[in-house]
Structures are given as C-alpha cells and as structure tokens.
Amino acid sequence: MSNPKGLEGIVATESSISSIIDDKLTYVGYDIDDLAENSSFEEIIYLLWNQKLPTKSELDSFKQELADNMNVPQEIIDHLKSYDLKTVHPMAAVRTAVSMLGLYDEEADVMEEDANRRKALRLQAKIPTIVTAFARIRKGEEPVSPKNDLGFAANFLYMLKGKDPVDIEVEAFNKALVLHADHELNASTFTARVCVATLSDVYSGVTAAIGALKGPLHGGANERVMKMLTEIGDEDQAIDYIKEKLANKEKIMGMGHRVYQNGDPRAKHLREMSKQLTEITGESKWYNMSVKIEDYITSEKGLPANVDFYSASVYHSLGIDHDLFTPIFAVSRVSGWLAHILEQFANNRLIRPRAEYVGPSKQAYTPINER
Numbered sequence: 001m002s003n004p005k006g007l008e009g010i011v012a013t014e015s016s017i018s019s020i021i022d023d024k025l026t027y028v029g030y031d032i033d034d035l036a037e038n039s040s041f042e043e044i045i046y047l048l049w050n051q052k053l054p055t056k057s058e059l060d061s062f063k064q065e066l067a068d069n070m071n072v073p074q075e076i077i078d079h080l081k082s083y084d085l086k087t088v089h090p091m092a093a094v095r096t097a098v099s100m101l102g103l104y105d106e107e108a109d110v111m112e113e114d115a116n117r118r119k120a121l122r123l124q125a126k127i128p129t130i131v132t133a134f135a136r137i138r139k140g141e142e143p144v145s146p147k148n149d150l151g152f153a154a155n156f157l158y159m160l161k162g163k164d165p166v167d168i169e170v171e172a173f174n175k176a177l178v179l180h181a182d183h184e185l186n187a188s189t190f191t192a193r194v195c196v197a198t199l200s201d202v203y204s205g206v207t208a209a210i211g212a213l214k215g216p217l218h219g220g221a222n223e224r225v226m227k228m229l230t231e232i233g234d235e236d237q238a239i240d241y242i243k244e245k246l247a248n249k250e251k252i253m254g255m256g257h258r259v260y261q262n263g264d265p266r267a268k269h270l271r272e273m274s275k276q277l278t279e280i281t282g283e284s285k286w287y288n289m290s291v292k293i294e295d296y297i298t299s300e301k302g303l304p305a306n307v308d309f310y311s312a313s314v315y316h317s318l319g320i321d322h323d324l325f326t327p328i329f330a331v332s333r334v335s336g337w338l339a340h341i342l343e344q345f346a347n348n349r350l351i352r353p354r355a356e357y358v359g360p361s362k363q364a365y366t367p368i369n370e371r
C-alpha cells in the first residue's frame with residue numbers, strides 16, 4: 001500500500017471549483033489575478049456556487065439576498081455573551097456559534113439541493129455577523145446590526161467598528177476576501193467534504209472545517225505572523241530573529257506551501273496591499289520587516305510566502321485585532337467550503353481511505369490482574 005505522509009500528491013477527488021496548475025490559481029477557470037483586480041466578493045461567492053459569473057441583475061438580487069439574511073438569532077448573541085470573554089479565542093467562538101446556527105435552522109437536516117443552497121446562503125450571510133458581534137461583545141460593546149445598503153466587505157467593517165468604512169478600506173478588505181475564498185483541496189475544505197460525504201448536514205461540514213482552519217499550519221498562521229512581527233518589533237532585528245528560530249528548528253509562520261513550488265499567486269496582491277496600507281498608516285515597518293523575512297527565507301530555504309504572510313500586516317493596517325485574522329479567513333473561505341459541500345452532495349460517495357497498520361501483532365491477551 002503506498003502511503004505518502006500527509007497524503008502529499010494524492011488526488012482525492014474531482015472538482016470544478018478551483019484549480020492550482022503550474023503555480024496558477026483559478027476559480028472556475030478564471031485567473032485569480034483578474035478576479036482580485038476586478039471582482040466583488042459577492043461575485044466570487046456566486047461564481048463558486050454556480051460555476052458562472054453573475055449578470056448584473058443576478059448579482060444585484062444575490063447581494064440583496066445576502067444582506068437580507070445577515071441577522072443572527074438573539075439566542076446566539078446571548079450565548080456569545082456568556083463565554084469567558086477574556087480567554088475564549090474568537091475562532092472557538094465562531095466554531096461554536098456556527099454549530100449553534102444549525103439548531104435554529106428548521107431546514108438543518110433537509111437534504112434536498114434547494115434546501116442546501118438556502119442554508120449555504122444563510123450561513124455565508126451570518127458568519128460575518130457572528131465574528132463582528134463577538135469582537136464587539138468582548139470589548140463591552142453591543143453588536144451592530146448590518147446595514148442593508150452596504151456590500152459584504154463594507155458591512156463587515158461597519159459591523160466591526162460601528163462606523164462607515166472609507167473606500168480604500170473596503171477595497172482592500174474586499175480583495176482579501178476574494179483571495180481567500182477557495183483553494184482546491186486544502187485541509188479545511190477536505191475536512192468539510194469528508195464530513196458531509198457521510199451525508200451529515202451543511203452545518204456539521206462547516207463546523208468541522210472551521211476546526212481545521214484554526215490550526216497554525218493552516219489558517220491560524222496569519223495571526224501568528226503578526227505575533228512574530230510584533231515580537232521582532234524593529235526591522236533591523238528581523239534577520240537575527242529568523243536565524244534564531246531556524247536554528248531552533250522552528251517554522252516561520254506564513255512561509256512555505258504544500259502545493260506551490262515557486263510562490264503563492266495570492267501573496268503578491270497582499271504584499272502590494274500591505275505596502276500601500278502601511279504607508280497610509282505610517283507603519284511601513286511591518287511591510288519592510290515582512291519583505292526582509294520573505295527575501296531571507298526564500299533565498300535560504302527556498303520557501304515562498306503564502307497567503308497568510310502579508311494578510312497579517314494588511315489586516316493589522318485596517319485596525320483589526322490580531323486574533324480576528326483567522327475568523328476573517330473563515331468569513332471568506334466558507335464560500336469555498338459551501339461550494340465544495342454542494343459539489344460533494346451532487347456526486348457523493350463516502351470518503352474512507354485506509355491506514356497502513358504498523359503496530360504490534362500476534363499479542364497474547366493477559367488478564368487484568370496478571371498485568
């Protein structure tokens with residue numbers, strides 16, 4: 001039995017949602033560079049779920065449907081308020097609240113395609129409300145209801161900060177959402193597909209995926225990148241800090257990728273945004289430090305920056321708390337998870353690989369009082 005560690009290189013399914021071929025990323029065949037420059041995040045969700053770009057009227061009504069579904073049940077807000085607000089990580093809060101959402105959805109266990117699509121829309125619309133409500137509650141502030149006339153990216157920033165965001169913030173945040181939306185069979189998407197392939201429900205699939213995204217080898221890296229930059233503090237200290245980490249065999253967060261050999265095509269967009277935004281905030285040191293680290297790791301270890309590396313200084317420049325970076329990843333990636341869940345249901349078979357047994361064999365059983 002062949003057994004590549006971490007399933008490296010194994011093709012586990014067919015998919016028509018996104019592809020990574022020769023270091024190029026496409027969503028439904030559209031190059032990520034074109035989408036990043038031109039699309040709204042709502043257009044991307046529509047594309048991933050329907051395998052086509054929307055017309056203007058399709059997009060308008062899709063945006064309206066999302067805006068109409070953003071409110072979450074008061075019971076969930078009350079539940080968020082009941083957590084230990086000093087210690088609970090927002091990613092754990094979101095994972096729990098998304099699972100709870102299923103309890104308040106009458107269609108949670110209805111398995112028809114139309115019902116699954118309706119649930120997908122409700123989930124996509126409500127996750128930003130959950131993330132921003134928790135962010136405010138733990139600061140002693142009341143959650144802010146979404147504004148029906150704002151787009152998805154603007155609404156997130158509005159609900160987070162309680163004031164209308166400026167255009168450059170909305171533009172940057174929208175682009176970050178577009179860049180994080182889907183990524184072939186990454187660990188959290190695979191988790192979602194494995195979960196629903198048992199014919200479990202959409203809420204279970206997304207809850208499982210959030211759990212997988214939370215880890216530092218996956219979506220949790222973006223928060224750790226900012227922790228590292230903050231620890232370094234001064235750009236002149238960056239290389240010494242990195243050398244020490246490498247000498248201790250520690251990984252540099254935001255660097256390296258299982259699939260890309262010559263660089264993650266999303267990183268250059270985030271790098272440019274980081275440059276622009278840190279100039280505006282007067283904190284170019286975060287960008288300069290990141291460039292130094294990237295150059296060093298790339299030349300010393302041949303490892304490219306991944307999507308999590310520059311997103312850290314982008315979100316920091318937007319005034320977002322560092323432990324919200326991974327929940328924001330989930331706000332975007334849920335669009336991809338849901339697309340994959342719908343695709344899995346459309347052509348389902350249980351996902352059940354094998355393990356190569358390497359434990360002891362032919363053991364003689366010893367009764368408990370003789371051990």
Ligand SMILES: CC(=O)SCCNC(=O)CCNC(=O)[C@H](O)C(C)(C)COP(=O)(O)OP(=O)(O)OC[C@H]1O[C@@H](n2cnc3c(N)ncnc32)[C@H](O)[C@@H]1OP(=O)(O)O
Pocket residue numbers: 006216217218219221250251252253254255256257258259301303306307308
């Ligand atoms: C959205 C995302 O999920 S993007 C990824 C986010 N995660 C991170 O940024 C965490 C840091 N990066 C990593 O841990 C890895 O590069 C991963 C998890 C992304 C990919 O890992 P894998 O393909 O499994 O590679 P693996 O971890 O086996 O590393 C291979 C070699 O490169 C080294 N390496 C890989 N990434 C790094 C890194 N970031 N820093 C230092 N060394 C690294 C490993 O130590 C290992 O070296 P060795 O062969 O001498 O033992």
Ligand SMILES: O=C([O-])CC(=O)C(=O)O
Pocket residue numbers: 182183185186187218258259306307
């Ligand atoms: O594809 C991966 O392994 C991780 C990643 O970059 C993503 O999920 O965006």
